[in-house]
Amino acid sequence: MNDEASPVKGLLISPIRSGTVIDHITAGEALNVLKILGITGSTTESLSVATNVASHRMEKKDIVKIENRELRKEEVDRIALIAPQAKINIIREYLVVEKKGVEIPKILRGVVRCPNPGCITNTNEPVESTFEVLEKGLHCLYCDWWIKTDIAGHII
Amino acid sequence: MTNHIISIRDYTRRDIDYLLERAGEFDTRTYDRHALEEKLLALLFFEPSTRTRMSFETAMARLGGKSISVDSVEASSIVKGETLADTIRVVSGYADAIVLRHPKEGAARLASEFATVPVINAGDGAGQHPSQTLLDLYTIRQSMPIDGINVGMLGDLRYGRTAHSLAYALSLYGATIHTIAPGGLELPANILHELRERGMEVIQHDDVSDIVAELDVLYVTRIQRERFPDSASYYNVASSYRITPDLLEDVQEHLMVLHPLPRAGEIDSGVDGLPYARYFEQSRNGVPVRMALLHEVMK
Numbered sequence: 001m002n003d004e005a006s007p008v009k010g011l012l013i014s015p016i017r018s019g020t021v022i023d024h025i026t027a028g029e030a031l032n033v034l035k036i037l038g039i040t041g042s043t044t045e046s047l048s049v050a051t052n053v054a055s056h057r058m059e060k061k062d063i064v065k066i067e068n069r070e071l072r073k074e075e076v077d078r079i080a081l082i083a084p085q086a087k088i089n090i091i092r093e094y095l096v097v098e099k100k101g102v103e104i105p106k107i108l109r110g111v112v113r114c115p116n117p118g119c120i121t122n123t124n125e126p127v128e129s130t131f132e133v134l135e136k137g138l139h140c141l142y143c144d145w146w147i148k149t150d151i152a153g154h155i156i
Numbered sequence: 157m158t159n160h161i162i163s164i165r166d167y168t169r170r171d172i173d174y175l176l177e178r179a180g181e182f183d184t185r186t187y188d189r190h191a192l193e194e195k196l197l198a199l200l201f202f203e204p205s206t207r208t209r210m211s212f213e214t215a216m217a218r219l220g221g222k223s224i225s226v227d228s229v230e231a232s233s234i235v236k237g238e239t240l241a242d243t244i245r246v247v248s249g250y251a252d253a254i255v256l257r258h259p260k261e262g263a264a265r266l267a268s269e270f271a272t273v274p275v276i277n278a279g280d281g282a283g284q285h286p287s288q289t290l291l292d293l294y295t296i297r298q299s300m301p302i303d304g305i306n307v308g309m310l311g312d313l314r315y316g317r318t319a320h321s322l323a324y325a326l327s328l329y330g331a332t333i334h335t336i337a338p339g340g341l342e343l344p345a346n347i348l349h350e351l352r353e354r355g356m357e358v359i360q361h362d363d364v365s366d367i368v369a370e371l372d373v374l375y376v377t378r379i380q381r382e383r384f385p386d387s388a389s390y391y392n393v394a395s396s397y398r399i400t401p402d403l404l405e406d407v408q409e410h411l412m413v414l415h416p417l418p419r420a421g422e423i424d425s426g427v428d429g430l431p432y433a434r435y436f437e438q439s440r441n442g443v444p445v446r447m448a449l450l451h452e453v454m455k
Contacts, residue, residue: 118281120262125239127266142262143283144165148345 014048019067021089021096027052029082030062032152036078036111037071037076045069058085077105081112081133082152104133105122112147113140119143129156158452160268161276163284163320167327172293178448179294179441182218187447192221195454199225200243201278202234202258207417208278208288211442212255215450216445224251241270248272251455256280274453282315288416289321291445295438296373297414302329308338310397311377311422312365313343318416319377320347327356334371336364338393341379347350364397369406374399374432376415385396400424404432414438 025033030049039045046067052072055061062083065135080102090098110128114121121142131138137148147154164172167232181187197216201209209227216223234243240258244267247254257278264277264284279285296302305398308328313319313335323343333351335343335358342360351358361367368374376399384390399413399422415423415435427433 019262036203116261118259118261120240120258120260120266120280123260125266126241127269140262141280142265144261144346 002096015094016048016065016067016091017094018092019065019069020071020089021091022064022066022071023061023081023087023089024055024058024085025079025083026085027058027060027062029152030064032082032155033062033064033079033086035152035155036082037066037075039066044131045117050089056097074105076100077103078111079124080104081108082155107132108138111156112143113156114140115147115154116140116143116145119145157368159274160271161274161286161453162268164286164289164325165284165378167286167325171324172328173292175290175445175448176297176450177293179290179445182447182451183441183444187219189218190220191451192219192454194220194254195219195252197221197223197450197454198247198254198279199223199227200223200247200254200256200258201227203279204228205257205278207439207442208285208373211439212276212278212287212446212450214443215446217454219378219447219451221450221454223238240266241306244270244275245272245449248415255449276449276453278350279317282317282320285317285416286321286447287446288318288444289325290413290449291438291441292318292322292375292416294445295324295414295434295441296412297435298371299434300410302326302331304319304330304332304441305372306332306334306370307406308334308336308364308371308374309343309377310399311338311372312341313337313377314341315380316377319343319375322399323347323356323358323373324354327351327354329427330355331361334358334359334367336361336367336397338379338396341388341393353421364399365403368411369405369408371411372408375410375415378412378415378418378420378422381420394440398422398424399427401426401430404430407432 020125048065050063052060070090079086084115085103088100089096108131113131137146233318248271253274255276255278256264258280261281261283263280269277309319323419379394381390412434413432417439
């Protein structure tokens with residue numbers, strides 16, 4: 001094979017020593033995953049993000065690696081809203097010590113904003129938005145509104 | 157049944173039937189007039205109200221209890237920036253139950269989380285108004301079984317919380333709803349969808365005269381000026397429907413015309429003398445229904 005024509009072999013993102021690798025994220029949702037996890041430009045995590053990576057199972061997928069942070073169960077489950085096939089790998093000393101799928105939570109608190117401008121959760125009251133997660137969408141437990149499409153667009 | 161009364165969606169048919177039975181007992185004038193003698197009710201009304209507020213006060217007084225009240229945002233610590241949550245925590249320390257009217261949807265649900273006494277939702281924005289629904293059902297049940305009736309809902313079905321609550325309740329009784337709303341004020345798609353999922357037949361009409369002859373109940377609601385973003389959009393729809401004696405010429409003998417009141421021209425005063433007009437009786441029924449609710453949460 002001609003060397004000039006062959007792709008460069010190697011890892012797209014370097015392995016991490018300790019932390020979390022979120023694999024098999026629905027292609028294009030990596031940035032929303034970061035949003036759900038509260039990771040912004042001003043937070044200090046060391047991150048690697050790969051988008052639209054070739055995947056046998058999903059054709060294309062996104063990957064997020066977060067160093068020195070092991071995700072909690074409730075954080076992981078929120079990811080299921082936008083990436084139901086995501087797999088979470090907890091890494092310690094370069095070894096995968098735990099591998100788990102995501103599970104859609106029954107109740108979401110403080111994750112998505114209610115689209116109803118008249119909802120009490122959109123005021124300065126000391127409550128978090130609270131949605132029950134049902135097959136047909138997210139149901140606001142305060143004002144009864146529904147989010148059925150573009151869930152990622154409503155993430156706080 | 158919880159000790160809070162927040163949304164009609166929280167109730168089963170059995171719960172509702174129980175409360176309607178209890179209301180019937182308080183309508184006989186043979187009830188214990190001292191039942192709530194030691195109790196104090198706080199009425200927090202952050203939106204204007206005449207009937208709901210006065211009927212709760214009347215109900216409390218008829219059971220021997222006392223009431224304290226706030227009747228506007230301007231007269232409350234809300235103008236100082238106090239949250240509803242704090243107001244509720246404070247008032248919980250004063251009263252044995254709280255009746256709350258608030259412009260934000262979900263306010264009563266929030267209040268129930270911070271209150272240490274029962275909260276009764278007396279209307280939250282365009283959301284829910286469960287005690288109104290109970291008195292609507294109570295009024296219907298005085299004349300006919302609720303099961304399987306044809307109910308016309310006319311008016312502002314988008315912002316009309318009384319229509320929303322009543323529709324949910326009627327879905328427990330196999331009723332059919334015929335909606336007639338001006339453009340832009342139709343029943344919200346989410347509610348429509350949920351009612352149909354509950355197995356309810358909801359049929360949309362353009363003109364009330366197309367369906368009035370088949371109705372058992374015609375539930376008329378006001379175009380709510382206060383819910384409109386501007387006057388122009390209000391005036392566009394404000395005069396688009398009106399119930400007159402002529403319209404009711406060929407209706408079923410037992411038709412009930414109901415209205416949560418106040419009316420703002422949508423029912424001609426000529427209808428008031430017809431046997432179909434039941435809205436003042438409906439308003440009066442607020443007292444026994446609210447007596448039943450107060451007794452239930454504070455007994």
